[in-house]
Amino acid sequence: MKQIFLTIFLSILLFSGAYSQVDNSKPGSAIPAFKILKTNGSYFTSNDIRKNSPFVLIYFAPDCDHCIKLMDQLFKKIHDFDKATLVMVTFKAPTDVAWFERKYQTAQFKNITVGTEGTSYVLRNHYRLDKTPFVAVYDKKGKLAFSYKNEPSANEILARFKKV
Secondary structure (H helix, E strand, C coil): CHHHHHHHHHHHHHHHHHHHCCCCCCCCCECCCCEEECCCCCEEEHHHCCCCCCEEEEECCCCCHHHHHHHHHHHHCHHHHCCCEEEEEECCCHHHHHHHHHHHCHHHCCCEEEEECCCCCHHHHHCCCCCCCEEEEECCCCEEEEEECCCCCHHHHHHHHCCC
16 A cells, blocks of 8 residues: 555656646747636637637736736737737626626727636636736737736837837
């Protein structure tokens, strides 16, 4: 019994060690496959991203002070991102997403999609997130150009976005 336990423990340890060395935020990596639920009941997936267009992923929580600060800054400069597909994802409930959509009037922007991944945590696990906001910018070829795990300013994102 001890040998079985030891084998299982070592297997888990080896697997977790190998997993921890994978950097999913490495420049040049591809957009992960994801599926988010929009407030209208439809889904948006990574396959729905406009081709040959930069892609900005913002993982946020509608009730996060740092996220609200970033969104307030970002929406003052939102037209600077008109050529990009912006996807804003949370793990919160659709009612929280609806509140966010009303506050920032996201429906008026054809290039913005807001939704929840719920408790699937596909994106949250992919990027190994433990706080919000997180921002990832992908180039026209769908390769990661840069990401921020710590709270960036809208000016920082925009300055780097213009180089993509």
